[in-house]
Every structure is written in structure tokens, then in C-alpha cells.
Amino acid sequence: MKYSDATPAEIDSALKEAHVAFLSYKNISGKRKAEFLKAIADEIEALGQELVNAAMQETSLPEARIINERGRTTGHCRMFANCVDEGSWVEARIDTAIPDRTPAPKPDIRKMLVPIGPVVVFGAANFPLAYSTAGGDTASALAAGCPVIVKAHPAHATTSELVAKAIKKAVDKTGMPKGVFQHLHGASFEVGQTLVKHPLTKAVGFTGSLAGGKALFATASQRHEPIPVFAEMSSINPVILLPETLSRDAEKTGEKLAASITLGVGQFCTNPGLIIGIEDDGLVRFIKALSAGIKNTIPGTMLHQGIADNYSKRLEASLAQKGISVEGESISPAGAAQGKPLVASVSASEFKKNPSLAEEVFGPFSLVVKCKDLSDLHSVVSQLHGQLTASLIADDAELSKHQNIINSLIEKAGRLIINGVPTGVEVSPAMQHGGPYPSTTDSRFTSVGIDALKRFVRPVAFQGFPNSLLPNELKDENALKIWRMKNNEWGKD
Secondary structure: OOOOOHHHHHHHHHHHHEEEEHHHHHHOOOHHHHHHHHHHHHHHHHHHHHHHHHHHOOOHHHHHHHHHHHHHHHHHHHHHHHHHHHHHHHEEEEOOOOOOOOOOOOEEEEEEEEEEEEEEEEEOOOOOOOOOOOOOHHHHHHHOOEEEEEEEEEHHHHHHHHHHHHHHHHHHHHHHOOOEEEEEEEOOOHHHHHHHHHHOOOOEEOOOHHHHHHHHHHHHHHHOOOOEEEOOOOOOEEEEHHHHHHHHHHHHHHHHHHHHHHHHOOOOOOOOOOOEOOOOOHHHHHHHHHHHHHHHHOOOOOHHHHHHHHHHHHHHHOOOOOOOOOEEEEOOOOOOOOOEEEEEEHHHHHHHHOOHOOOOOOEEEEEEEEEHHHHHHHHHHHHOOOOEEEEEEOOOHHHOOHHHHHHHHHHHHHEEEOOOOOOOOOOOOOOOOOOOOOOOOOOOOOOOOHHHHHHHHHEEEEEEOOOOOOOOHOHHHHHHHHHHHHHOOOOOO
């Protein structure tokens, strides 16, 4: 089914409705917002097989993946529901007055996080549910008290439409303000730009290409009132192989990384696109096992033709660079819209001379960088740009000898992994899914876990307010509760 791009008038109407909704929604209790978020999860589940079939048809993803992603989406909604119901996420701080303090009286000051206003969310191509219409950006913004305007991704517009109807049912069932959720379509660049430029838009959530994220960020920065753009854009998620550990487990490590590279036809933001090791017997055996795993992987259909075409183009460009050698590729021919798994290698010296080799090739591809020694390896790591993840294959003893590499990776990535693969992002309070540029536009925030809602709030301090005019979270009756939170005194009278 084809959907028409939203017109400037429709966009203006949606933002105005969202603004009106914000004036009341921002003051709705955590308990009621929790009911709303839980209702969204219930209504998505009530779509049943209709939603699964639509997503499968539009994305070529298997049924099991769609069902798993649906569970992640509804789980995220319920996680945020529990978070706002409990309430401590507002980070309330109460400093009571000391009028007789010398040499100057201390005023009563109380601070908490408050929502910033309507948020525009761009649906992601590679996650039709978990990073799209009711995904983490939408759920976290609604939890924070912000109305949401979703621009559906054209690659799975019908799936997005179904989820949007489920959310609107939840709006009606829980009595939320009209306009708290808006859903628009737009395949054109102009729709996205118009949404970001609108003066009532207060923040943007985006998952996609580096070019797309940079364009939205530039637009938002050039507004009369600049607004934050929380964009996840590009990451090659380096895996560093320390030699002593690799020599003992080269084959299993190669098999494990081959599976990670080809998982979901390589269409995950945490796909391991770069592997760095030292030239020795262990690396030779690792590459042999990695190549065997890649050769035996049948090409899979990618999410849509545009992604497949871009993968082929970027892969061809990478393989044409000086010093690149193909180590292994799928022995099965790739059909239309399919991504052929492939791994290549290059020397550290050539890698360091060619910045294009550190650019993301979105699909089932990884580049192995062969270093002469540990100094050469550290030099390669030091040259990397910002990443969502960085992984180290090493045991405790070897790690303890190379703290300098760990310290370097802390500067480069939002999540560090020991003896694991980067694919698979756990939805939990401790997760950090974000990293230094160009992986995201703001490394201080995560798009996964309850802290994701902090993207859409700002702190406000209330000084000298009478108790009756304070937000409920800051009133005197909550002072003891806040004091106990600050001083770890829960459970004491």
C-alpha cells in the first residue's frame, strides 16, 4: 500500500496539536503515564499475526525475528511504565532553607527533571518495531512527558501504520490528551526537514545513516531556536584480538565472529565491522576459521533494495582500496536484494593511511587489520573514531598487562565487551547504547534502557516557592523520602 507524504499544512497541524497536548500531558501523573504505556504494549500485542505478517512482507525478516522484536518493543514500553510509576527518575533534589545561616541566609531550592516538549521520532529502516513507531525513542519520550510525532520509515510504512493505530487506541482507552501521539508518512527529504525546522519541535530522535543524521543535526542547529538531535548514525564496532588468548582459542573465536558478522544479514548497528589482531600463527588460524564460517553462510535478503544496493556499492568501493585482500566470501551466489557475506584483510600501515577503510559498510562484511606488534595494534586503536561498542578477546591475565588499550577504548566507545560479540543489545537500566561521534551526536546519552528518557527532559530549580505551588515530587511531604534517597537510608524510620 502506498502512503502520501505529509504536506507542510499537515505537519504544522500535527505539531500544533502536539503542543496543545503537551500543556496538559506534561503534568499527568506517573501512574497515569504508566497506564498509557502499558496500554500501548497491550494494543500492539492485540494486533497478533496481522502485525507479524505485515512486517515480514515489508522487510523480508523471518517470523522469529519479528516476534522477538515485538517482545522487545512491548517490554520497553512496560519497563518505562514501571520507571515513571516509581518516580525517582525525575532526580528530585530538596535543599531546605536555613534562614539564620551566616553570613547570608540559605534559600529553599528544589530541583527536578521536566519534559521539554514535542519530540519528532524518525522510524529506523533496520528495526521495523523496536526502533520505529513504538520503539525506544517513542516510549522514552512519552515516559518523560513529551508528545511524539513519528515519521514512518517508507520501507515498512504499513507496519508503522498498524502500530500507530494501536497507540491511538491506547490514547483513547487511557484518556490521554488528543495529539499526544501523531503519525505521519514521508519518503521525501523535505518531510523530515520540515518536521525538524518547525518551531514547536523541541527534540529529535533518529536512527539511520551518517549522512541523514548529520543533515538533521545541521538543520536543527541552524534554527532560530536550536534543538537537540539524538542521532545514532555510524559504527564499525572494533574487535581487538590479544595474541596470547587468541592463540589458545583461535578457531572458536573465528566461528563466533563469523556468526556475529552475518547475523541478520549484517544489518545491526553493532555489527563487528572491524577486527584488529597481530600477525602470528594464532591470527592465521583465526582468519581460516572466520573465512570458513563466512564461506558457508548463504546470502540473505536485506531489508529493502536500497540497503542492498548501498551495501554492494560500499563493499565494492572498500575492496577496490589499496592493500585489500579478500579472505573469504560466501560460496553461494547472491540474488536480488541479497547481501553476500565477505571478509577481507589489510595491513595496519595501509589501514592507517586510508581513512575510508574505517567507514561503515552496512551489511555482512568485516575487515581484519593485521598489525606487526602490540605497539602497532595500539596505534590502530588510537586512530579509531567514536563507536557504539568495542570488544576485547583476552583473558584476565592478558588484560591486566594491557590496561593502556582498555583506557584508549574507553575514550572511543560507549560499551566495552570482554570475550563477547557486540551484536545483541540487552534492554536494561545499565545498558549504554550510544558513543562518541560519529556513532551518535551526543555520547552522554543512551537510546536503550530507562536512561533513554533523559534525552527529552531538562532540569528546573524552584527557589522560594510556597509548598502548594511546587510540583508534587518536590513538596514537603516528599522531603524525607528524597533525603533518604540521597543518603541511602531506605527502610529506616
